[in-house]
Amino acid sequence: EPKKKKNLPPGPKPWPVIGSLHLLGQHETPFQAFTALSKLYGDIFSITLGATPCVVVNNFDSIREVLITKGAEFGGRPDFMRFHKLFGGDRNNSLALCDWSSLQKTRRSIARNYCSPKFTSLQFDYVNQVGCQGTRVLLEELRSLPEGKPVALKPMVLAACMNMFTQYMCSAKFDYRDAEFKRTVRYFDEIFWEINQGYAVDFLPWLLPLYANHMQKLSDWASEIRKFILARIIEKHRATLDPSLPPKDFTDALLLHLDEDPNMNWQHIIFELEDFLGGHSAVGNLVMVALAEIVKNPQVGKKIQAEVDNVTNGERLPNLSDRTSMPYTEAVLWETLRSASSPIVPHVATAETEIGGFTVEKGTMVFINNYELNVGNVYWDKPELFSPERFISVETGTLVKPAHFIPFSTGKRTCIGQRLVQCFSFIIIATIMQYFDISSNEEINLKPCCMAVPPDCFEIVLHPRNRTGAN
Numbered sequence: 001e002p003k004k005k006k007n008l009p010p011g012p013k014p015w016p017v018i019g020s021l022h023l024l025g026q027h028e029t030p031f032q033a034f035t036a037l038s039k040l041y042g043d044i045f046s047i048t049l050g051a052t053p054c055v056v057v058n059n060f061d062s063i064r065e066v067l068i069t070k071g072a073e074f075g076g077r078p079d080f081m082r083f084h085k086l087f088g089g090d091r092n093n094s095l096a097l098c099d100w101s102s103l104q105k106t107r108r109s110i111a112r113n114y115c116s117p118k119f120t121s122l123q124f125d126y127v128n129q130v131g132c133q134g135t136r137v138l139l140e141e142l143r144s145l146p147e148g149k150p151v152a153l154k155p156m157v158l159a160a161c162m163n164m165f166t167q168y169m170c171s172a173k174f175d176y177r178d179a180e181f182k183r184t185v186r187y188f189d190e191i192f193w194e195i196n197q198g199y200a201v202d203f204l205p206w207l208l209p210l211y212a213n214h215m216q217k218l219s220d221w222a223s224e225i226r227k228f229i230l231a232r233i234i235e236k237h238r239a240t241l242d243p244s245l246p247p248k249d250f251t252d253a254l255l256l257h258l259d260e261d262p263n264m265n266w267q268h269i270i271f272e273l274e275d276f277l278g279g280h281s282a283v284g285n286l287v288m289v290a291l292a293e294i295v296k297n298p299q300v301g302k303k304i305q306a307e308v309d310n311v312t313n314g315e316r317l318p319n320l321s322d323r324t325s326m327p328y329t330e331a332v333l334w335e336t337l338r339s340a341s342s343p344i345v346p347h348v349a350t351a352e353t354e355i356g357g358f359t360v361e362k363g364t365m366v367f368i369n370n371y372e373l374n375v376g377n378v379y380w381d382k383p384e385l386f387s388p389e390r391f392i393s394v395e396t397g398t399l400v401k402p403a404h405f406i407p408f409s410t411g412k413r414t415c416i417g418q419r420l421v422q423c424f425s426f427i428i429i430a431t432i433m434q435y436f437d438i439s440s441n442e443e444i445n446l447k448p449c450c451m452a453v454p455p456d457c458f459e460i461v462l463h464p465r466n467r468t469g470a471n
Ligand code: HEM
Pocket: 067, 095, 096, 097, 108, 115, 275, 276, 277, 278, 279, 280, 282, 283, 286, 337, 342, 343, 344, 345, 346, 407, 408, 409, 410, 412, 413, 414, 415, 416, 417, 418, 420, 421, 451
């Protein structure tokens, strides 16, 4: 049988050594550069970055083909040095940065129960309880601050999120003033900011010596975090674990699995827990971006307040059972996810395959241009506006999610934490807005294509609301 001729996607001709990396530098972010290049070369184009062959997919049909129809052929992840540094020298220790494997299948299935609780389950009630408790502590902290002064809200929001995660997954919580806890939350946030940046060194490994200090910092942060988790969380669990009882939390479930499954080792357990606890940084950063949008768009804050006042009658704090009656608040979170447009982790083709009829060779890195899905004129009316109303049906007043809106990706490597994100961020935003009007004395600049704000970011001014009849 004659060999079929390869029909590779069109794209810019690479230069020696750097490939087409310079083209990405012509825009504020690589994803904006991808959109510009797609106008020249089409929705599926190839580009060489350093020496790495890549394909960029820019429209919903081809994105669906990569993530769903052919998800099994695009289950790999890129081999960036930074990823190895963060995970004890091997990125396959990480749930999000590993290649697909049967180990990954096991790890995802242990996590699913805890991180994607069904809405009617006991687990879900527990998420609600933990989220409300954690938010009450945050509220007390915020109410004790001097009124009308700018405050660094981020460390407090992150501490609240971390306590929700440690309480939910490890039955442990910590004082905001506990120095080791504070430091751990800070290191997690440094790492979250870090993995949200793109670096030329990812594609030009020979630059590595120049980044020696930076890489060392990454390893150090990760090992400090590991020490905290071992000393302050795992040791106690191990001492009290009773294998004859059902696991009381995610940590127990992981430890029990260690005894039962020969494919799991001690390293896997620690890293899996670390990965999931790290999810609190994503929630905290999302909350900060949502607060920034509320400051920039004061009418949004007023509408959240009207909704939460109406639902709680000013007599109690909001909780997850209010979500269905608070579509606007929920829509603010969706609109935050849309406008921030956090990148989807690149996938890698594990075999030769095709996208939209174009050949994609084994080992090709595939970038999903979800920036285009989130802000393209083809998909949205006035995409540049922050308008939560776009997610609310005019006829029914309920939430509607367009199929092309996939902030957590889709398919076999879709985000495992999305339910927790939606639950915890809802309670925090609804509660803060119930108690405070917020503003800022500085101009807040948010980076496009990024859900992260820097560890030391903008300050917020909290003005207690005049809520007559409220407690
Ligand atoms: C604002 C918050 C978050 C956003 C926007 C987000 C988004 C995403 C996206 C786009 C992916 C990539 C999926 C793909 O490659 O196709 C992903 C993967 C993942 N996310 Fe999230 N995520 C968030 C928070 C969380 C949290 C809180 C957790 C943990 C509790 C979490 C756990 C994971 C894991 C484990 C993966 C890797 C799945 C795999 O590769 O098999 N995420 N997330």
